[in-house]
Amino acid sequence: MKIYKAVILIIFFVIAGISWIGRNNMSERTHLLKFVVPEGWPQPVYDFKNNPLTEEGFQLGRKLFYDGRLSKDGNFPCASCHQQFAAFATYDHSLSHGFHNSLTRRNAPGLFNMAWQKEFMWDGGINHLDLQPLAPISDTMEMAENINDVIQKLRSDEEYRKMFKAAFGDEIINTQRMTKALSQFVLMMVSNNSKYDRVMRGEDSFNLPQKLGYDIFKQKCASCHAEPLFTDLSYRNTGFPVDSFLMDYGRMKITRNAGDSLKFKVPSLRNAQVTFPYSHDGRMFSLLSMMDHYRKSVVKSPTTDSLVKNGIKLSNFEIGQLTAFIYTLTDSVLLRDTRFAPPGYEKRTQQAPAEHQHIYKQ
Numbered sequence: 001m002k003i004y005k006a007v008i009l010i011i012f013f014v015i016a017g018i019s020w021i022g023r024n025n026m027s028e029r030t031h032l033l034k035f036v037v038p039e040g041w042p043q044p045v046y047d048f049k050n051n052p053l054t055e056e057g058f059q060l061g062r063k064l065f066y067d068g069r070l071s072k073d074g075n076f077p078c079a080s081c082h083q084q085f086a087a088f089a090t091y092d093h094s095l096s097h098g099f100h101n102s103l104t105r106r107n108a109p110g111l112f113n114m115a116w117q118k119e120f121m122w123d124g125g126i127n128h129l130d131l132q133p134l135a136p137i138s139d140t141m142e143m144a145e146n147i148n149d150v151i152q153k154l155r156s157d158e159e160y161r162k163m164f165k166a167a168f169g170d171e172i173i174n175t176q177r178m179t180k181a182l183s184q185f186v187l188m189m190v191s192n193n194s195k196y197d198r199v200m201r202g203e204d205s206f207n208l209p210q211k212l213g214y215d216i217f218k219q220k221c222a223s224c225h226a227e228p229l230f231t232d233l234s235y236r237n238t239g240f241p242v243d244s245f246l247m248d249y250g251r252m253k254i255t256r257n258a259g260d261s262l263k264f265k266v267p268s269l270r271n272a273q274v275t276f277p278y279s280h281d282g283r284m285f286s287l288l289s290m291m292d293h294y295r296k297s298v299v300k301s302p303t304t305d306s307l308v309k310n311g312i313k314l315s316n317f318e319i320g321q322l323t324a325f326i327y328t329l330t331d332s333v334l335l336r337d338t339r340f341a342p343p344g345y346e347k348r349t350q351q352a353p354a355e356h357q358h359i360y361k362q
């Protein structure tokens with residue numbers, strides 16, 4: 001009888017011990033983040049299996065995105081050119097400023113819905129999001145830093161050692177882990193909460209100019225700026241002559257094929273209200289000037305797209321209506337989402353001042 005009790009007691013302790021160890025392991029595990037594909041959207045192309053999203057990885061990416069130490073002189077974090085209130089483009093700059101105040105060669109695009117892109121940059125020269133940060137970090141006109149020096153800086157920081165451990169299980173800090181964490185942060189920037197999206201979900205309705213603008217958009221613009229991403233991600237020449245200083249021939253630089261001369265990736269029109277100036281080198285300062293280009297100044301060359309080579313017919317009225325529609329693509333939820341603000345932002349301010357809260361509300 002005594003032996004029987006002792007055995008039960010031992011079994012009890014063994015089970016309690018196992019569950020205690022199990023619980024301990026659980027608390028050290030990372031917290032998976034869910035990537036929600038908006039209803040009716042295509043499946044993302046990013047392979048999340050190779051880089052599962054976790055809260056810890058996301059927070060590490062966020063810290064890196066806002067950390068000037070990724071650049072040579074400490075002044076140019078990713079966020080210096082990718083500003084949240086401009087949908088992560090550079091606000092009001094045709095070209096962005098980088099190291100030694102040099103100018104980038106292209107206009108910084110907004111960053112959102114990156115999980116659906118196979119190729120990056122205006123010419124598609126980078127074919128994986130995880131490789132993308134290496135370009136600005138080493139570009140002498142952008143962050144001008146050597147990747148090994150960046151990794152050394154991170155390794156010598158105790159906070160980073162802790163965060164890498166939390167995100168990846170141990171304190172090893174290398175380029176691959178750094179870029180994966182940055183990808184996690186950028187991937188979560190999904191833009192699907194504009195008025196347009198609410199209308200599509202049946203939660204809101206367009207006013208008359210917006211509705212007329214949407215009809216014109218579907219006829220004259222949607223073949224390239226295709227819904228729901230507002231880009232078909234193809235490369236097209238829309239008849240901008242080459243800038244004689246920048247000499248940027250776009251896609252041709254990557255493919256070395258003359259047929260790709262002056263072709264650039266079709267940019268998304270989501271958030272276009274706040275990503276001005278426009279085009280690959282930011283030469284267009286307003287939506288009006290952009291549309292004026294389509295109707296008046298398309299330059300014909302052998303690679304000019306057949307959809308625009310004879311100009312797109314647009315009346316002043318139609319331009320007004322199109323503008324009203326494009327404004328419905330502004331996603332004020334993304335622009336104000338504190339998850340994407342600098343680390344610690346939530347603690348410093350509870351809410352934006354009232355006068356800043358409704359500027360983009362349509």
Ligand code: HEC
Nearest residue numbers: 077078081096097098104106107108120121122133136142
């Ligand atoms: C000095 C300004 C500057 C800095 C700093 C910078 N970028 Fe960029 N970014 C740009 C410009 C300009 C482009 C477009 C370049 C091109 O098309 O050749 C771009 C393009 C991108 C793209 C591709 C977007 C698309 O739609 O193809 C991503 C993603 C990106 N940057 C993320 C980052 C990350 C992450 C960092 C920090 C490691 C960073 N950027 C730092 C200016 C900058």
Ligand code: HEC
Nearest residue numbers: 220221224236238240264265266267278279280290305307
């Ligand atoms: C043939 C395909 C095509 C058609 C049709 C087209 N676009 Fe574009 N759009 C592009 C490409 C490509 C660019 C980038 C051009 C560049 O930078 O050289 C662009 C750029 C833009 C931009 C600048 C966005 C930015 O972030 O820089 C706006 C705004 C725009 N288009 C609006 C429109 C509107 C409105 C229409 C319909 C009236 C339209 N587009 C029709 C392909 C097209």
